[in-house]
Amino acid sequence: MDWFVAPEYWLGRLVFQRALAVVYLFAFLSAALQFRALIGERGILPVPRHLARMPFKHAPSVFHLHYSDRFFAAWSWAGCAVSVALVAGLDSQLPLWAGMVLWLALWAMYLSIVNVGQTWYSFGWESLLLEVGFLAAFLGNDKVAPPVVVLFLLRWILFRVEFGAGLIKIRGDACWRKLTCLDYHHETQPMPGPLSWFFHRLPRPLHRVEVAANHVTQLLVPVLLFTPQPIATVAASLMIVTQLWLVLSGNFAWLNWITIVLALSAVRFPAAAPGVAAPPLWYEIVVLTVAAGLIVLSYHPVRNMVSRGQVMNRSFDPLHLVNTYGAFGSVSRIRYEVVIEGTAEALPREDSDWREYEFKGKPGDPRRWPRQFAPYHLRLDWLMWFAALSPAYAGSWFGGLVERLLENDRDTLRLLRRSPFPPDAPPRFVRARLFRYRYTTWQELRSTGACWERTYVREFLPPTRLAAQAAQSR
Structure with a gap:
């Protein structure tokens, strides 16, 4: 043949x-x-x-x-x-x-x-x-x-x-x-x-x-x-x-x-x-x-x-x-990012010491330049992008992520670039806020060194703590 x-x-x-x-x-x-x-x-x-x-x-x-x-x-x-x-x-x-x-x-x-x-x-x-x-x-x-x-x-x-x-x-x-x-x-x-x-x-x-x-x-x-x-x-x-x-x-x-x-x-x-x-x-x-x-x-x-x-x-x-198969049947005109923060203070006020969690691939700190990760797949970072598009995309998993951040879960923290809290001192509260991100201009990049400029949009998740901690405080 x-x-x-x-x-x-x-x-x-x-x-x-x-x-x-x-x-x-x-x-x-x-x-x-x-x-x-x-x-x-x-x-x-x-x-x-x-x-x-x-x-x-x-x-x-x-x-x-x-x-x-x-x-x-x-x-x-x-x-x-x-x-x-x-x-x-x-x-x-x-x-x-x-x-x-x-x-x-x-x-x-x-x-x-x-x-x-x-x-x-x-x-x-x-x-x-x-x-x-x-x-x-x-x-x-x-x-x-x-x-x-x-x-x-x-x-x-x-x-x-x-x-x-x-x-x-x-x-x-x-x-x-x-x-x-x-x-x-x-x-x-x-x-x-x-x-x-x-x-x-x-x-x-x-x-x-x-x-x-x-x-x-x-x-x-x-x-x-x-x-x-x-x-x-x-x-x-x-x-x-x-x-x-x-x-x-x-x-x-x-x-x-x-x-x-x-x-x-x-x-x-x-x-x-x-x-x-x-x-x-x-x-x-x-x-x-x-x-x-x-x-x-x-x-x-x-x-x-x-x-x-x-x-x-x-x-x-x-x-x-x-x-x-297929990709980008629709293209977003505006970039939104969910920024997750934690505080060790007992009362979560707006002026509390909120510290930001840094992810490996998704934009966070406006001054941090993106890195090349592909073909390695950062699954959590990708899902965070979908969460910013609509909270509906995060309904099945975002609460679990926050819970593990409140516990300082070692395996979860390994998915991140950096946690702002030491391993033996987890945050008392975690919140999430939605920001609009845009690329800086050439002039802005030269003057500030930042590749992103971000603007606060709204609250994504109010300050949240573990249920056991909430029961103890009552």
């Missing part, structure tokens, strides 16, 4: 699989370092409480069988170890079937985490990693040439990622049609990077060019992925350049990086293909069966794309095999 394989893509497969394993590594590392405070046994949204109301069929996960913080930590670090092994090329040293099992094991391990992650794992790039990771298992290893049908399905995912994002923009916000969205986006995006201030201060005509180029890359170029080479390689390369522009301008966890990895699978590298054996019959049957199933399941994301009621970042099955 000569039509079944494409030997000329052997190097593209190698680069794609090694890069995908690096993305997996960041995903498991994020889980291992953050889970205790977010979803641990004493976390803000504990896994055991979630599993008590979530049937296995709706969220398959190994943690339905057993959960403890120690087990979750071991699971996450094991995922890191398998990822490193795949980066090093262990799958190529194994028989074909064993290499496939190793990739599927990594997918199943991360699926188990996502399906118990709740709000903290509700981002589109979680499903994207799972969808791509599942398909990567059927690309084979050095024992066979990459199958054509799997390469096609990877391009199909890339097409849905880019084209779906382009459609949601055109449909969702007039500023995309007027080419004005980037007058605001670099300032109001969830987590600015170290260069975001400079991107925002680019001339407005260049912002128009940015938006127009984005529309071309997301609405026209994806169609070229299904054309003969070298046109498909040119199309994928344009997408990579666009994604690198986004990497420079903000912190979007691994969304940009996994899109780049996907695009690499469509690139035909100028390298001679090594001689490989013909694929075994069992492998052909498995690949074609899986491909047929995924094509059938693709009905749902296609229907969503052509619908006027298109939604973003939704999975259509509990295994996250097919999903719909």
Whole structure:
């Protein structure tokens, strides 16, 4: 079956699989370092409480069988170890079937985490990693040439990622049609990077060019992925350049990086293909069966794309095999931030000694310049951005966060850049206030050294203390 394989893509497969394993590594590392405070046994949204109301069929996960913080930590670090092994090329040293099992094991391990992650794992790039990771298992290893049908399905995912994002923009916000969205986006995006201030201060005509180029890359170029080479390689390369522009301008966890990895699978590298054996019959049957199933399941994301009621970042099955993607269907014109403060004083007055908690990634101190964290995912910082958009986004977790700050919870404080209180002296009260943030001008930056200017808007959460402390004071 000569039509079944494409030997000329052997190097593209190698680069794609090694890069995908690096993305997996960041995903498991994020889980291992953050889970205790977010979803641990004493976390803000504990896994055991979630599993008590979530049937296995709706969220398959190994943690339905057993959960403890120690087990979750071991699971996450094991995922890191398998990822490193795949980066090093262990799958190529194994028989074909064993290499496939190793990739599927990594997918199943991360699926188990996502399906118990709740709000903290509700981002589109979680499903994207799972969808791509599942398909990567059927690309084979050095024992066979990459199958054509799997390469096609990877391009199909890339097409849905880019084209779906382009459609949601055109449909969702007039500023995309007027080419004005980037007058605001670099300032109001969830987590600015170290260069975001400079991107925002680019001339407005260049912002128009940015938006127009984005529309071309997301609405026209994806169609070229299904054309003969070298046109498909040119199309994928344009997408990579666009994604690198986004990497420079903000912190979007691994969304940009996994899109780049996907695009690499469509690139035909100028390298001679090594001689490989013909694929075994069992492998052909498995690949074609899986491909047929995924094509059938693709009905749902296609229907969503052509619908006027298109939604973003939704999975259509509990295994996250097919999903719909998209980002920034609407763009905020004003940036709001929730600033959390605590005081050790017995009576929380306006003139009390309120001390501000500092987060790692989200804006806080106007003089502190943003840092680069992506592809590492700061989950709490991202949810704080959503909380500033509307208190409704914080309803399930914000109270738990405040409670743990009042307790000086060690795991929670590790998610922050700095706590203003010593470990043995927690605050008596914590409050949250909403501020409007804007980038300073060139003149303001030179005179004050601050990249942000902030203005108080309103109270987000009144001074709050632990219930036990309130009862004792009565």
